[in-house]
Amino acid sequence: MCGIIGYVGKREAFPIIVKGLQRLEYRGYDSTGVALLNGDLHIYKCKGKVNDMVSFSQCKDLSGNIGIGHTRWATHGVPNDINAHPHLSASGNLAIIHNGIIENYAVIKEALIERGHTFASDTDTEVLIHLIEDIQQADNLALEEAVRLALQQVVGAYAIVIIARNDPHRLVAARKSSPLVIGIGTDEFFIASDATPIVEHTKNVVYLKDEEIAVVDNTQNLSIKTYTTNTKHLS
Numbered sequence: 001m002c003g004i005i006g007y008v009g010k011r012e013a014f015p016i017i018v019k020g021l022q023r024l025e026y027r028g029y030d031s032t033g034v035a036l037l038n039g040d041l042h043i044y045k046c047k048g049k050v051n052d053m054v055s056f057s058q059c060k061d062l063s064g065n066i067g068i069g070h071t072r073w074a075t076h077g078v079p080n081d082i083n084a085h086p087h088l089s090a091s092g093n094l095a096i097i098h099n100g101i102i103e104n105y106a107v108i109k110e111a112l113i114e115r116g117h118t119f120a121s122d123t124d125t126e127v128l129i130h131l132i133e134d135i136q137q138a139d140n141l142a143l144e145e146a147v148r149l150a151l152q153q154v155v156g157a158y159a160i161v162i163i164a165r166n167d168p169h170r171l172v173a174a175r176k177s178s179p180l181v182i183g184i185g186t187d188e189f190f191i192a193s194d195a196t197p198i199v200e201h202t203k204n205v206v207y208l209k210d211e212e213i214a215v216v217d218n219t220q221n222l223s224i225k226t227y228t229t230n231t232k233h234l235s
């Protein structure tokens with residue numbers, strides 16, 4: 001099982017994400033990647049260790065107060081740079097990191113290809129972010145609503161975190177049968193696949209339950225909604 005770390009707040013996200021990924025290395029992985037938002041969306045990812053990704057991203061734009069990072073353990077598609085997470089939606093607006101498996105990805109992928117989608121990677125993860133954006137664009141939905149509707153079509157186990165270029169102050173996360181923890185700091189939130197990368201920042205954590213979607217932003221708002229019920233506002 002691989003690793004997820006997300007950050008939104010007032011500090012620079014990249015060093016927090018890198019340290020978080022290093023804390024998650026014990027889980028095992030084959031590739032590493034980050035996405036950072038700072039007006040534009042920057043993705044740096046490669047096969048190999050966290051330090052390989054850090055070396056690869058030197059001299060690039062690493063600024064931004066919001067970002068996501070991933071260590072991958074390949075299940076769909078060989079370990080290589082292209083299959084490393086994050087993955088982009090068709091328009092490039094959304095970026096996702098994912099732990100787990102989308103079991104029915106082939107059926108969904110086929111339907112999306114018929115609708116004109118093309119895919120850069122061999123992963124089940126890229127199919128999911130294309131599906132989410134396809135649903136979002138069809139009815140001009142809020143991202144979390146599109147995530148909710150997409151996940152109702154998905155069979156599998158997953159923890160996901162998504163950022164959007166056009167909504168640069170929020171992270172949207174969801175899980176089923178794969179853990180996800182939210183750390184609540186002062187003017188900042190962390191999202192991770194376990195508490196290991198969070199505890200040095202805050203002791204205030206919330207464990208997402210199965211079939212819950214969380215939205216965190218840089219104004220101290222955390223909301224959690226189940227796929228079927230109402231929103232709980234927690235801060």
Ligand code: GLU
Pocket residue numbers: 001002003071072073074075076077083098099100101102123124125
């Ligand atoms: N199924 C996804 C992939 O192969 C995620 C694997 C993981 O949990 O790291 O990229």
